[in-house]
Amino acid sequence: MDDRELLLQQLDNALVNSPVVSEEKLALMMMLCFQLMSSTETHMINMRASDGRTLSLKLEISSVKH
Template sequence: MNEKEKLQIKISEVLNESHAIPEEKLAVMMMFSFKLLSSVQAEMINMRVSDGRVLTLKLEDNSITH
């Protein structure tokens, strides 16, 4: 088992054992994703899921127009 698989198992176990509601779990995962994107200096990542769809996470500048 490689490190990626070990990490996936650990994260799954923590999420399954948590009593937090799904929305809170998702919020935590999104915060970690943001931190990881920042740490690798990336602005966007795409991941193809098993059914063929693509999950995209993108950091954008907040632009406000008046």
């Protein structure tokens, strides 16, 4: 098992065995993704689920004018 697979297995075990509700688990994973985006100077992540759906996270500046 390589480092990537080991890390994925550890994350999966932590999420599966956690009593935290699913919505909080998703929020945690999104926060981790935003931290990774910041550290890699990336602005968007697309994650494909096994059923074909895509979860997209995008950092952008709000264009709301007051």
